[in-house]
Amino acid sequence: MITGVLEAAVYAEDLEAARGFYTGMLDLPEIAAVEGRHVFFRCGESVLLVFRAAASRQPPGPDALPVPPHGAEGAGHVCLRVAKEHLDPLATRLESAGVAIESDFRWPHGPRSIYVRDPAGNSVEFAAGELWGLDG
Amino acid sequence: MITGVLEAAVYAEDLEAARGFYTGMLDLPEIAAVEGRHVFFRCGESVLLVFRAAASRQPPGPDALPVPPHGAEGAGHVCLRVAKEHLDPLATRLESAGVAIESDFRWPHGPRSIYVRDPAGNSVEFAAGELWGLDG
Numbered sequence: 001m002i003t004g005v006l007e008a009a010v011y012a013e014d015l016e017a018a019r020g021f022y023t024g025m026l027d028l029p030e031i032a033a034v035e036g037r038h039v040f041f042r043c044g045e046s047v048l049l050v051f052r053a054a055a056s057r058q059p060p061g062p063d064a065l066p067v068p069p070h071g072a073e074g075a076g077h078v079c080l081r082v083a084k085e086h087l088d089p090l091a092t093r094l095e096s097a098g099v100a101i102e103s104d105f106r107w108p109h110g111p112r113s114i115y116v117r118d119p120a121g122n123s124v125e126f127a128a129g130e131l132w133g134l135d136g
Numbered sequence: 137m138i139t140g141v142l143e144a145a146v147y148a149e150d151l152e153a154a155r156g157f158y159t160g161m162l163d164l165p166e167i168a169a170v171e172g173r174h175v176f177f178r179c180g181e182s183v184l185l186v187f188r189a190a191a192s193r194q195p196p197g198p199d200a201l202p203v204p205p206h207g208a209e210g211a212g213h214v215c216l217r218v219a220k221e222h223l224d225p226l227a228t229r230l231e232s233a234g235v236a237i238e239s240d241f242r243w244p245h246g247p248r249s250i251y252v253r254d255p256a257g258n259s260v261e262f263a264a265g266e267l268w269g270l271d272g
Binding site for chain 1: 137138139140141142143144145147162163164167178179180181182183184185187189192193201202203204205206207208209210211212213214215216217218219222225226238239241243251253258259261262263264265267268270272
C-alpha cells in the first residue's frame with residue numbers, strides 16, 4: 001500500500017540559509033514557503049520539507065487546515081538519492097562551494113555514501129539506490 | 137543530479153514499539169537493525185530510518201565506519217506515499233487497529249492527507265503523489 005517516502009522533514013532556524021544550501025547549492029527547486037515557518041523543495045520524486053520548529057509546533061488556528069503540529073530540536077538526517085556516476089561530480093561541486101565533506105566512504109557491500117551538514121547542522125547524505133538494493 | 141529522497145529519518149526511544157507500528161501495522165518490511173540504536177524499514181522506493189537519538193548521537197568508534205552522528209528530540213514528520221485509491225482502505229485499517237486518525241482532510245487543490253502519530257509521537261502523513269503534482 002505504501003510505495004515510498006513522499007516527504008522527508010528536517011528543521012532549521014534560518015530558512016534563508018536552508019534556501020542557500022538546498023536551492024542555491026544543490027539546485028533543488030523551491031516549491032512552497034510560508035515566511036518564518038517553512039520552505040519546501042522538490043527533490044525528484046519526493047519533497048524535502050524544512051521547517052522552523054518554533055513555528056511548525058504551533059497548533060493550527062480555528063480557521064486553518066487541521067495540519068498536525070510537529071517540530072524537533074537537534075541534528076536530523078536525510079539521504080538524497082544521486083545516481084552513483086554522479087557522486088564524483090557532486091563531491092567536486094560540494095568542495096568547490098566550500099561545503100566540508102564530513103565523511104565519504106564505501107559500505108562493506110560496496111555502495112558509497114557522502115555526508116555533509118546543512119547550515120542547520122542536519123546530516124545530509126548522498127547515495128545511490130544501490131545502497132538499499134534499489135536501481136538508480 | 138538529485139532524484140529523490142532515499143532515506144527519511146525519525147527518532148523513537150522505543151524501537152520495539154516502532155516495529156509494531158511500521159511493520160506490524162503498516163506492513164513495511166524491516167531491512168536492518170542494530171539493537172538499541174536503530175531499525176530501518178523498506179518503504180517502496182525509499183527507506184524509513186528510525187533511530188534512538190541517544191545512540192545515533194554517539195560519534196563512531198575508531199574501528200567503525202565514519203557515519204556522522206545525528207539525533208533530534210521532539211515530534212518529527214514524514215509523509216508516506218499511498219496511491220489515492222488506497223487511502224480509504226488505509227483509513228479503515230488504521231481505525232480497525234485502534235490508531236487514532238489525528239487529521240483527515242483535502243487540501244485546497246484537492247488531494248487528501250491522513251495524519252496519525254507513530255508510537256513515539258512523530259507526525260506520520262499518508263498522501264498520494266498528486267499532493268505535489270506527482271503521479272501515483
